[in-house]
Amino acid sequence: MTLETTQGDRFAQALLAGDHPAANACAREAFTRGVDYLYEDVVKPALARIGEMWARNQITIAEQHVATALAQSVLGALYPEFPWPPPGPPAIIACVAGELHELGARMVADLLTLDGWDGMFLGADVSDAALLERVAQTRPALVVLSVTMVPGRRGLAPLVASLQRLTPAPKLLVGGAGMLGKEDLDLPPGAGAVLSSARAAVEWARRWKP
Known part of the structure; x- marks a missing residue:
């Protein structure tokens, strides 16, 4: 299936291909616009697209799990760079x-x-x-x-x-x-x-x- 070329779709492509460097590069590019943008405008639509592909039997459950695990790994690598404030309520x-x-x-x-x-x-x-x-x-x-x-x-x-x-x-x-x-x-x-x-x-x- 050919995906569109939004950042979310490029991230989905990298995740489905198991391409860690490409997924990392896409996430870091989005991160320059803030964590909110990274999560809401890139990661969320990418995972939604992958979920839709699984629901349509275009990928296996194993492929979905691998993609999700890669997304977690890429985001985890960025954690030390997040602008964490002091703990609040x-x-x-x-x-x-x-x-x-x-x-x-x-x-x-x-x-x-x-x-x-x-x-x-x-x-x-x-x-x-x-x-x-x-x-x-x-x-x-x-x-x-x-x-x-x-x-x-x-x-x-x-x-x-x-x-x-x-x-x-x-x-x-x-x-x-x-x-x-x-x-x-x-x-x-x-x-x-x-x-x-x-x-x-x-x-x-x-x-x-x-």
């Missing part, structure tokens, strides 16, 4: 139980941290019990839940209800491809949102930063 970011795709949530955690939060990323497939325990321990001002696959929505309602019963209840963001078309999730008015991008999440969270 705590925010917890986690993939819901059963959700194994963690790169998108990690990017949200990074962008929140760069915007002045202390972003604690709990990783993939976080059980409700583990998440609630961590929230009770750290009392974050913000909790972000990532749902990339539709089945991850099944346990959201009781988890959201449990988070709302905490005192103080954190502000709550839910995002990921699995939430498309489900923006009507029952969240506290004004204190919760379903958003489709890391950029939007950072902008929304900024108003709640202590």
Whole structure:
């Protein structure tokens, strides 16, 4: 399949080819325009394109996993150069139980941290019990839940209800491809949102930063 020549598509091509130097060069070129641009305008569309190709049986699941691992490696190499600020108010970011795709949530955690939060990323497939325990321990001002696959929505309602019963209840963001078309999730008015991008999440969270 011939890809267009946007930076996101060039990054996708490099990832699918397993071409580490090309992927690194593309990421570094985008990084000169900021981490926000790198993540939202290059990495996100590249991974979306790769996901679409897998869904259409144009690549195998193994090829998708290799591409994602290469993306993580390339981004990890840039971490020492990110303009990390001093830690701010705590925010917890986690993939819901059963959700194994963690790169998108990690990017949200990074962008929140760069915007002045202390972003604690709990990783993939976080059980409700583990998440609630961590929230009770750290009392974050913000909790972000990532749902990339539709089945991850099944346990959201009781988890959201449990988070709302905490005192103080954190502000709550839910995002990921699995939430498309489900923006009507029952969240506290004004204190919760379903958003489709890391950029939007950072902008929304900024108003709640202590």
